[in-house]
Amino acid sequence: xxxxxxxxxxxxxxxxxxxxxxxxxxxxxxxxxxxxxxxxxxxxxxxxxxxxxxxxxxxxxxxxxxxxxxxxxxxxxxxxxxxxxxxxxxxxxxxxxxxxxxxxxxxxxxxxxxxxxxxxxxxxxxxxxxxxxxxxxxxxxxxxxxxxxxxxxxxxxxxxxxxxxxxxxxxxxxxxxxxxxxxxxxxxxxxxxxxxxxxxxxxxxxxxxxxxxxxxxxxxxxxxxxxxxxxxxxxxxxxxxxxxxxxxxxxxxxxxxxxxxxxxxxxxxxxxxxxxxxxxxxxxxxxxxxxxxxxxxxxxxxxxxxxxxxxxxxxxxxxxxxxxxxxxxxxxxxxxxxxxxxxxxxxxxxxxxxxxxxxxxxxxxxxxxxxxxxxxxxxxxxxxxxxxxxxxxxxxxxxxxxxxxxxxxxxxxxxxxxxxxxxxxxxxxxxxxxxxxxxxxxxxxxxxxxxxxxxxxxxxxxxxxxxxxxxxxxxxxxxxxxxxxxxxxxxxxxxxxxxxxxxxxxxxxxxxxxxxxxxxxxxxxxxxxxxxxxxxxxxxxxxxxxxx
Amino acid sequence: xxxxxxxxxxxxxxxxxxxxxxxxxxxxxxxxxxxxxxxxxxxxxxxxxxxxxxxxxxxxxxxxxxxxxxxxxxxxxxxxxxxxxxxxxxxxxxxxxxxxxxxxxxxxxxxxxxxxxxxxxxxxxxxxxxxxxxxxxxxxxxxxxxxxxxxxxxxxxxxxxxxxxxxxxxxxxxxxxxx
Numbered sequence: 001x002x003x004x005x006x007x008x009x010x011x012x013x014x015x016x017x018x019x020x021x022x023x024x025x026x027x028x029x030x031x032x033x034x035x036x037x038x039x040x041x042x043x044x045x046x047x048x049x050x051x052x053x054x055x056x057x058x059x060x061x062x063x064x065x066x067x068x069x070x071x072x073x074x075x076x077x078x079x080x081x082x083x084x085x086x087x088x089x090x091x092x093x094x095x096x097x098x099x100x101x102x103x104x105x106x107x108x109x110x111x112x113x114x115x116x117x118x119x120x121x122x123x124x125x126x127x128x129x130x131x132x133x134x135x136x137x138x139x140x141x142x143x144x145x146x147x148x149x150x151x152x153x154x155x156x157x158x159x160x161x162x163x164x165x166x167x168x169x170x171x172x173x174x175x176x177x178x179x180x181x182x183x184x185x186x187x188x189x190x191x192x193x194x195x196x197x198x199x200x201x202x203x204x205x206x207x208x209x210x211x212x213x214x215x216x217x218x219x220x221x222x223x224x225x226x227x228x229x230x231x232x233x234x235x236x237x238x239x240x241x242x243x244x245x246x247x248x249x250x251x252x253x254x255x256x257x258x259x260x261x262x263x264x265x266x267x268x269x270x271x272x273x274x275x276x277x278x279x280x281x282x283x284x285x286x287x288x289x290x291x292x293x294x295x296x297x298x299x300x301x302x303x304x305x306x307x308x309x310x311x312x313x314x315x316x317x318x319x320x321x322x323x324x325x326x327x328x329x330x331x332x333x334x335x336x337x338x339x340x341x342x343x344x345x346x347x348x349x350x351x352x353x354x355x356x357x358x359x360x361x362x363x364x365x366x367x368x369x370x371x372x373x374x375x376x377x378x379x380x381x382x383x384x385x386x387x388x389x390x391x392x393x394x395x396x397x398x399x400x401x402x403x404x405x406x407x408x409x410x411x412x413x414x415x416x417x418x419x420x421x422x423x424x425x426x427x428x429x430x431x432x433x434x435x436x437x438x439x440x441x442x443x444x445x446x447x448x449x450x451x452x453x454x455x456x457x458x459x460x461x462x463x464x465x466x467x468x469x470x471x472x473x474x475x476x477x478x479x480x481x482x483x484x485x486x487x488x489x490x491x492x493x494x495x496x497x498x499x500x501x502x503x504x505x506x507x508x509x510x511x512x513x514x515x516x517x518x519x520x521x522x523x524x525x526x527x528x529x530x531x532x533x534x535x536x537x538x539x540x541x542x543x544x545x546x547x548x
Numbered sequence: 549x550x551x552x553x554x555x556x557x558x559x560x561x562x563x564x565x566x567x568x569x570x571x572x573x574x575x576x577x578x579x580x581x582x583x584x585x586x587x588x589x590x591x592x593x594x595x596x597x598x599x600x601x602x603x604x605x606x607x608x609x610x611x612x613x614x615x616x617x618x619x620x621x622x623x624x625x626x627x628x629x630x631x632x633x634x635x636x637x638x639x640x641x642x643x644x645x646x647x648x649x650x651x652x653x654x655x656x657x658x659x660x661x662x663x664x665x666x667x668x669x670x671x672x673x674x675x676x677x678x679x680x681x682x683x684x685x686x687x688x689x690x691x692x693x694x695x696x697x698x699x700x701x702x703x704x705x706x707x708x709x710x711x712x713x714x715x716x717x718x719x720x721x722x723x724x725x726x727x
Contacts, residue, residue: 036699037698037699037702037703039698039702039720039723039724039725040724041724087706105702107702107720107723107724109717109720109721109724167550169550174550177550193549194549195549196549255550258550259550262550267550307680348711349714350714352711352712352713352714352715353714353715353717355680355683355715356650356680356683356684356687356715356718357647357650357684359718388646388647388680389614389617389647389650391650391654392585393654393691398617398618398621398651398654398655399614399617399618399621399647399651400581400583400585401581401582401583401614402582402583403583404583424614426612426613426614426617426645426647427612427613427614430612430613430645432610432611444612445610447612447613450612450614454582457582457583458582458583461583470584471584495566495574496578496590498573498574498577498578498580499577499580500573500577522581522582522583522584523577523578523580523581523582524580524581524582525577525580526580529580
């Protein structure tokens with residue numbers, strides 16, 4: 001099942017303003033209806049007024065030309081739209097001369113309504129899936145992890161009625177992220193969302209307790225936690241042949257629940273003006289037998305939202321072939337083979353609706369991003385949605401090139417608001433010269449190469465990798481063998497860290513400034529981004545249940 | 549742990565003065581962002597030395613379409629008048645990548661007044677090719693000049709083939725005050 005967006009494809013919104021008909025003798029009476037061409041939502045009301053010229057009698061009679069199917073209108077001109085969208089005509093007829101009338105066309109648009117259909121299923125074999133049912137925040141769920149289990153993935157999917165999208169914490173709007181409050185195994189606490197890492201999370205905590213599981217993602221309505229995703233836990237897996245075995249207990253939680261505990265005014269649920277239901281989440285656990293394999297295969301589904309390709313043309317396109325080739329080369333650095341690649345045609349109305357870009361501002365379940373991600377199927381493959389462009393009407397620019405549903409993604413579970421990643425295909429056919437897409441990788445001149453890099457980066461996120469160093473140079477991934485790039489050491493104060501700041505260790509091994517060439521650095525630099533992956537990053541990727 | 553995602557702008561309030569060459573390096577670097585937003589304030593903080601760099605990249609046919617689009621959007625923040633000139637030219641350049649022309653339309657929405665925008669985009673709304681450009685013009689008008697242009701938007705939608713109506717849903721919803 002999936003979250004269903006009820007957004008009619010119908011957008012027939014027509015405008016006309018009919019002037020009064022002419023007549024013979026005496027002053028000409030004209031009737032004008034205002035507004036002439038309003039838009040309104042289904043079931044909504046719209047006030048019309050009529051102006052009658054050529055007579056002192058200003059009274060009119062109101063009608064909807066399509067009859068009740070087109071809505072209803074009161075004697076005072078208050079129009080109530082019907083429950084189905086369409087284009088309808090409101091007429092005002094002069095009482096003084098019934099042959100004189102004016103009309104307006106009202107465009108009735110559909111509602112952006114969504115209904116969350118949870119739970120979405122996993123494509124993994126049932127033996128690997130623990131269905132733990134729906135639980136309210138604060139409840140504890142338990143499950144058993146056998147010895148020798150290589151990875152555990154906890155997927156929480158929101159159910160109706162939905163929890164709020166956000167909380168307001170210290171004046172800032174924060175996504176109402178779904179994340180366990182605590183994760184314990186045999187009574188030992190391995191994760192506590194109220195305990196924040198200090199300094200570099202890769203070196204914080206221990207492999208036998210807090211610090212061995214990391215989470216830092218904005219993830220409303222669907223949250224995923226995959227273990228191992230830290231150096232500490234990778235070491236635990238090496239020591240014990242798998243993740244902690246025994247009874248795991250997880251407290252179902254979201255930020256709204258934590259916010260209630262923190263209390264106002266420091267933290268306010270939603271915008272503080274409405275009452276929201278407590279979050280209720282379907283909890284599913286995905287197990288993968290260990291140990292972490294030295295190599296693996298990952299399949300990819302490219303969902304073609306873009307109008308540039310169909311599945312037929314994609315399979316024969318030189319640009320797409322080049323992108324596949326380069327994507328395979330990036331994945332190979334983690335010991336991964338790019339397996340089956342499918343191109344999935346999206347319906348024509350979907351392609352049309354998002355042809356001018358996917359708006360990433362709206363992260364609500366009915367928003368562009370979530371609506372598209374919910375179209376993914378439950379399959380043991382990465383879902384990458386190729387779109388014409390990713391746009392934002394806010395911030396400092398309009399264009400983005402990649403965005404992930406959440407980190408990590410709900411592997412094998414399709415149809416959630418976070419089931420995949422979106423990758424812009426804006427550059428895919430670009431070639432700065434006739435030979436730019438021949439030979440070695442060319443991130444500046446070959447659009448297919450650049451698109452492959454972005455697809456690999458978002459795949460890294462989906463499988464559990466964070467940016468090695470974030471833009472502010474103060475936040476780092478939980479992996480010890482990826483170099484960090486601290487702002488205080490690597491760049492002038494008051495500036496973000498960029499690739500050139502963070503590749504100094506390549507020429508000076510003693511430099512503490514590294515990671516700028518890594519696939520998971522936050523920026524792509526034509527000359528410096530080689531797309532490296534460390535050994536531990538690679539292990540985290542291969543531990544993901546999507547890797548076979 | 550609840551924590552706001554750190555914003556670049558918070559870090560950069562005390563940005564030091566940079567040489568023109570350093571600004572160029574920083575501009576080119578920031579245009580390599582993959583999935584992180586660069587706040588509007590950041591483009592302004594980079595100062596006047598960033599403007600010719602952004603303008604050059606936005607207009608360059610040798611640059612990636614997405615990079616040109618990013619640069620044009622940033623220019624709309626850093627230097628609206630310069631952005632307007634370039635955006636108008638790109639909008640009328642049939643050989644420019646569609647995504648760049650779409651960004652040109654959106655940039656005009658940012659830098660022009662509603663009345664100016666209606667005047668600037670009315671021809672594109674009516675006659676731009678391909679249809680994607682008309683739909684972006686409709687959306688931009690609906691977003692930034694609803695009072696001035698929603699009637700024309702509705703008029704244009706009524707002329708578009710039904711198969712293309714989903715392209716105009718966003719504009720229609722904006723005109724209805726729904727988005």
